[in-house]
Amino acid sequence: MNRKILLVDEWRAVRLLGRRVLASLGFQTREARSGLEALEVFVLEPDIAAVLLDWKPEDEHCLELLKRVQALPRRARPLVIACAESLEKAQIVAALQAGADEFLQKPYGRETLREKLKQLGIAEFDHSGRAEIASSTC
Amino acid sequence: MSLSIRDRSSLFLLGRRQSASDSEGDYILRACGGGRHAVETSPGLLGLNVRSRRSPSFPFAAALSRAVLSDGSAFFDELQGLASLITIALAALTAQRHLGRKLRIWSVDCGTGQPTYSLAIALAELCSGLDDWRIEIVASDTNAAALERAERGIYTSSEVQRGLPSEFLVRHFEELPAQRGWRFNSRLHEPITWLHLNGVSSCAAVGLADVVFCHRKRGGASPGVTRRWPLGRLMAQLATNGFLILQSPDSAGERAPELECVLSDGRDLAVYRHAREASRLIA
Numbered sequence: 001m002n003r004k005i006l007l008v009d010e011w012r013a014v015r016l017l018g019r020r021v022l023a024s025l026g027f028q029t030r031e032a033r034s035g036l037e038a039l040e041v042f043v044l045e046p047d048i049a050a051v052l053l054d055w056k057p058e059d060e061h062c063l064e065l066l067k068r069v070q071a072l073p074r075r076a077r078p079l080v081i082a083c084a085e086s087l088e089k090a091q092i093v094a095a096l097q098a099g100a101d102e103f104l105q106k107p108y109g110r111e112t113l114r115e116k117l118k119q120l121g122i123a124e125f126d127h128s129g130r131a132e133i134a135s136s137t138c
Numbered sequence: 139m140s141l142s143i144r145d146r147s148s149l150f151l152l153g154r155r156q157s158a159s160d161s162e163g164d165y166i167l168r169a170c171g172g173g174r175h176a177v178e179t180s181p182g183l184l185g186l187n188v189r190s191r192r193s194p195s196f197p198f199a200a201a202l203s204r205a206v207l208s209d210g211s212a213f214f215d216e217l218q219g220l221a222s223l224i225t226i227a228l229a230a231l232t233a234q235r236h237l238g239r240k241l242r243i244w245s246v247d248c249g250t251g252q253p254t255y256s257l258a259i260a261l262a263e264l265c266s267g268l269d270d271w272r273i274e275i276v277a278s279d280t281n282a283a284a285l286e287r288a289e290r291g292i293y294t295s296s297e298v299q300r301g302l303p304s305e306f307l308v309r310h311f312e313e314l315p316a317q318r319g320w321r322f323n324s325r326l327h328e329p330i331t332w333l334h335l336n337g338v339s340s341c342a343a344v345g346l347a348d349v350v351f352c353h354r355k356r357g358g359a360s361p362g363v364t365r366r367w368p369l370g371r372l373m374a375q376l377a378t379n380g381f382l383i384l385q386s387p388d389s390a391g392e393r394a395p396e397l398e399c400v401l402s403d404g405r406d407l408a409v410y411r412h413a414r415e416a417s418r419l420i421a
Contacts, residue, residue: 087295087320089313092304103304105295115212115300 003027003123004047008038008065009054009083014106018052021110025117026130035061042068048078050122052104055082055095066099079120083108211252212301213259216354218407219385220260226400226409227349227381228265234379235348239271244347244375248277248332251288251322252301253353258327259310276344278333289332291322346377354385369397382410 005027007018019029030045032038035053039061042048051069056062069080079102082095087105095103104116117123214220223243231241245254254277261273279285298307298320310327311320324330333343350372369382373396376382382397387408401409 086317087299089308092308096304096308105299108299109296112296112299119214119301119303 004030004045004049006030006032006038006041006045006048006051006078008032008035008051008062009106010034011054014054017107021108021113024110024130025114025123027123035059035063035065038062038065039068046076050079050081050117050120052081052083053100054106055084055091055100055103057091057094057098063098070099079122081116081120211249211297213252213298213306214256214301214303216253216256216385218403219351219353219383220257222383222401222407222409223257223349223351223381224260224264227383228268230411231348231379231381232268232271240274241271241349242274242276242345242347242377243349243351244344245275245277246350246352246372247355248279248285248288248353249281249355250284251277251291252293252297253351254288254330255291255310255322256301257351258322258330259306262310262327263306273328274331275328276331276333276347278335278341278344280335282334285332285334291324292319293321294319341371341375344375346380347375348377348380349383350376350380351383352385373397376412379412384408384410 003026005022007015007022007029008031009015009018010033015031015033019031022029030041030048032041035056038051038053042051042065051065053062053065066080069077072078080100081102081104082098082100083104083106084091084095085106087103092103102116102120104112108116228241235241243257245257248254254275258275261268277285277288279288292314293311295317298311307320310323312323314321335341335343352372372382381400385407387402387405396412397410398412399408399410401407
């Protein structure tokens with residue numbers, strides 16, 4: 001059962017927030033500061049269930065990461081949640097068109113992230129809110 | 139048991155052991171709302187006294203509390219109920235009502251609207267065969283303030299992120315200017331009728347409904363207190379051959395003898411129809 005999530009963000013505070021929220025939900029995390037670093041982590045650890053990706057359409061590595069994820073077989077493909085500081089329609093559409101599965105505004109609270117992970121089928125949660133069942137796509 | 143503020147949020151990040159730099163603190167402050175929205179919860183409610191060093195007057199705790207507290211409603215929180223509506227109730231009713239091509243759905247306990255809008259979106263997204271049907275939704279709640287919010291159909295960024303797929307968000311909601319939130323695009327849907335019911339008197343104002351969908355009651359109630367709907371009142375508005383979907387069967391009172399259970403999933407969901415109709419179909 002894989003509960004590993006890759007956090008990609010240049011801000012240490014955001015990664016710290018994500019790490020703590022995800023730990024409280026029962027997930028392990030890996031971290032990367034950029035799309036480029038994320039690509040390296042991704043090569044080393046291909047068993048990542050999901051990526052919380054700082055959405056930067058101008059970052060070629062960010063787009064490259066999405067392309068590589070898209071190219072993977074469906075069962076091995078991690079789900080990608082593009083994250084940005086604001087929730088704007090144009091940004092959401094661009095991220096989804098680039099291959100992201102979902103969009104999330106930063107900073108995300110525990111409940112919001114839990115709902116998103118549940119919605120994507122990455123995990124179901126027990127009554128305490130901790131992940132208990134990882135989906136077969138993970 | 140309800141979750142604590144700490145559990146529901148990321149507030150623990152700001153504990154004593156964390157010493158976020160100014161830029162990080164500003165980032166969190168800005169991202170937590172930055173005063174963009176009206177503050178609905180007073181800081182005192184949380185017992186917090188957190189202030190930004192740079193903006194001492196900024197009600198940081200209030201913004202945080204608003205960011206992390208809601209009535210707990212999420213979109214598409216009742217997937218089982220929606221699946222039952224489509225695969226059981228609508229499947230049967232569309233066969234029976236194909237001449238008139240009209241259906242009425244009563245969305246009971248709609249709260250601040252998320253369950254009702256989820257229902258409308260599900261019909262639009264998943265029931266393309268009903269495009270030429272007139273499906274009227276009547277939504278009701280006993281809480282007038284919640285109902286008023288539901289009717290406005292405006293939600294904050296954090297609210298639309300709870301359970302609502304981003305794809306549906308961009309398709310069914312309009313982004314309001316100046317980051318004032320997102321408004322359900324009612325032009326794309328059949329109009330929804332909103333009704334305030336006081337929970338005691340008759341529900342006759344609803345009229346007859348082909349489906350009575352009783353949503354899970356969220357927020358507002360004291361722990362352990364479940365308001366019970368007398369099934370007789372719901373049944374009185376149920377059209378012949380109609381279906382009753384109870385997302386929290388425990389919240390319904392005495393079971394009416396004319397109800398036949400079609401589906402029951404322990405304590406989370408029950409689907410009923412008139413016993414007379416059920417026996418006719420079995421026969």
